[in-house]
Amino acid sequence: MINLWWLCIPAVVTGFILLKHLNKLSQSTTFIALTTPVFLAIVFSALILILFNIPYETFSYHTQFLSWLLEPAIVALALPLYKQFLHVRKSALLIFISSVVGIVNATVVGFLLSIVFAVPKELAHSVAALSVTTPITLVVTDSLGGIASLAAAMVIFIGLLGALFGFIILQWSGVLNHQAQGVAIGTACHAIGTAAALNKHPQIGAFSSVAMALSALLTAIIVPWLYPYLSQLLL
Amino acid sequence: MSAFTLSLKASAQLLLSIAIILGCLAAAKVIMQFTQGSFPAPLLGMLLLLGLLLTGLIKEHHVTPSASPLLNYMPLFFIPAGVGFIEHLNLISLHWQFIVACLILVPLTSLLLISHLIAVFKGRAQHD
Structure with a gap:
């Protein structure tokens, strides 16, 4: 053959x-x-x-x-991170705090759901880093012993849901402020959500890009330490 | 400058930027090897490069020649990994309720939490 x-x-x-x-x-x-x-x-x-x-x-x-090529591409992510940091020095602290809250929330919600549904460990470890751009999910999930490919597929799906329904949910909850909408979409729904945000309004898109970059960095720092700590605490 | 020297210069810049990125990655791998930590090496490499950029030791234009094509085509590099979920279809169908719950509740809670947190400081109105 x-x-x-x-x-x-x-x-x-x-x-x-x-x-x-x-x-x-x-x-x-x-x-x-x-x-x-x-x-x-x-x-x-x-x-x-x-x-x-x-x-x-x-x-x-x-x-x-x-x-x-994924590994060098992740290293190259430092470049957009650096550019975004220069952009937002003014409201940096608020965006920083919101991103930390969003990431910790995502990890804790995933963790609690895995206890409620009593799923196998492998699956529980796969939902620890869902609030971040896909390449970071892949390496973080892998380092935690989860199924990286499943986490990646879930993150992409979350991005899609965010792009389709994110703004409807935000409007319904009464938040119309551009910074609030942008940072929320960027942290929770990363790249695909950010594309939708950029399409909706440049200012929302800008905040979304910053929040996405920041949550990539913060997830990389926080989740590999937070998650083992969480599992020790509650199991 | 002739076209030849120009393209020679561009190639040298491309090589330099590749060397910087691979250098950060290699340094991160060596560090993780020695410290026996479980922190992912590519992420440490990213932090190293970010540190070098923030301290000004490396300038933006030093890394751009190889960084921008890598970033533009980044989704391509995780397609093979992403397809891997088909190996776990059994596990997924067994625990689909859990996965659906995560897909909905993780982004929903984050969206509401973050947007309301910022709205507390900035107000809910459209213009700030």
Whole structure:
């Protein structure tokens, strides 16, 4: 049989670039959220693997070059973090406190739910870092012994929900302040939510970007220490 | 400057920025190896680079040549990892109530908590 596995990476890359173009076709927030390239790319790849009965191991072996680039890309995240910090020195403290509150809340809620539903440890560890951008979730969840891929899929889904319903919920709860909306969306719904925020209003988008960057940094610092402490405290 | 020297300069800048990013990553891996900690090395690398940028030891334009393509295509790099959830379909279908509860309650509580916290200081109105 001819070896066609080398096609994995070109196929994923081409698909991703096509999806990126598709994403730019409409200005509607709903359309932008539902055609988020990484979401569709993961859904399509998963469907192809399942339909053609391709073991995940084979796929992951032949796309490992892409996964290797994730680590330097995470280091490169320092650049947008640095740029965002210069932007918001003025309201930095309030955004900082809100991000800490959001991250701790997300970890605690996930932890409490895992106790209520009495799920296996592996699954409980997977929901410790859901309030952050996907690459950070992957490495933090992995270091905690959770299922990184499940956490990543959940984070992307949360971003989608946030982009679709986040502003409806905020309006319904009576908060219309741009800073409050932006920081809440950025911390809770990271990149996909931020894209929706930028589409809604530049000021909301700016606060959302800052909060997303800050919560990436804070999650990286807080969750690897907070989570083991939480599990010791309550188990 | 001729086109050749220009492209030579661009390549040197690209190489330098790659070296800085990989250097931070390598330093972080060495540190974690020696301290036996469980902190993820790429995150430590990110913090190291952020520290270097904030102290001004490394300037923004030193890292941009390789950082911006890496950042632009970042989602591509976690597609393979993201697809991995199909290996856990059994676990997911067994505990779908828990997963749905997390998907709804984690962002919902954070959204409400954060927006109201800021509204306390800044007011709820549209303009601040």
